[in-house]
Amino acid sequence: MAFINKAAREINCKIVYYGPGLCGKTTNLQYIFERATPESKGKMISLATETDRTLFFDFLPLSLGEVGGMKTRFHLYTVPGQVFYDASRKLILKGADAVIFVADSQEARHDANIESLDNLRTNMQETGLDPDATPFILQYNKRDLPDVESVDDLNAALNPRGVPSIEAVARTGVGVFETLKLTAKVLMTDLRKKMGSPT
Amino acid sequence: MVNPQMVMYEEEFNQIQAVVDRLVREANAKVVFIVDKNGQLIAASGEVDNIDTTSLASLTAGNIAATGGIAKLLRENEFATQFHEGENANIHIQLVGNRVILVVIFDSKSSLGLVRLRVRKASEELSRIFEALLSKVQEPGGDSPFAEITDEDIDNLFND
């Protein structure tokens, strides 16, 4: 649920990175944090286990310039991907204005991707988000690894709605900002529609 | 609409700011801030320059979400109040109208009793303001802040 502050002329939105364990959600945020200009970013918070797995969430606030005289602020969150953290995942997903599903392109993770996407649908329904109407972007990550599925196969398995998908290597930053930019555009367009545009 | 957007207007914003400004003084607090349940900072007052309010907002919302989840498992109503005592700083977290979170950070210059008392009064005022705000947002025909935003504006958002 976006928070539009007319007094401060600010639009605040929440973007959630979802996906199976170890698919690279935290790596996406880390890359954005490293590369964003100091003025545009706040602190990155990671609530993680001792082995660097996300325990509750990662959080990164980011400003992306102005639109129509309003400042835009995006709150980026990642969920914990490990199956047994489902309760926490649901809490983080709540109120999302857009969801980025990070898939792990490795063949060995085929089933994990499908299971996580299924879990996303269920959790969206349970938290009052319409899975078919909420802005949604797919990222096919880890394209640098040897045993990856083709984009066609990934689309066939994960993308029946035909939403935009982006290939990425989050570890080196390939596709990371493209994914975020595209998501922000889809989100703002959707928000404008919800708020009632003049056309 | 599944999720009505939260819109803050100048009038209510000033009223809310006045409540937190007064709460800082009357509770002898260091910092007071208000966050929505999604972790968006709504207003802050006090020694905010020495403190990362954005991070605090996100963490308190996460905290409230987690304890809310625990409450649900126990078939409890949400735990509306939390208090954490540190060596120097103490933090009092109050859920207001099940919608926003009122956070008071204070040290030995104040006391839990005083903070509780002042928070109770402020919560009632804030509840009223947010109720009024919500009915205003749901009124049809309000001017959309997006009225002047074009596709091009959105495209340009990132081209820095």
Ligand SMILES: Nc1nc2c(ncn2[C@@H]2O[C@H](COP(=O)(O)OP(=O)(O)OP(=O)(O)O)[C@@H](O)[C@H]2O)c(=O)[nH]1
């Ligand atoms: N080769 C390769 N490794 C990657 C890529 N992206 C992430 N990784 C690595 O994958 C591992 C897991 O990445 P994380 O970002 O922690 O994964 P996560 O999705 O946050 O995992 P959880 O927090 O458990 O849900 C790390 O060792 C990353 O360096 C990539 O594009 N290519």
Ligand SMILES: [Mg+2]
């Ligand atoms: Mg992670």
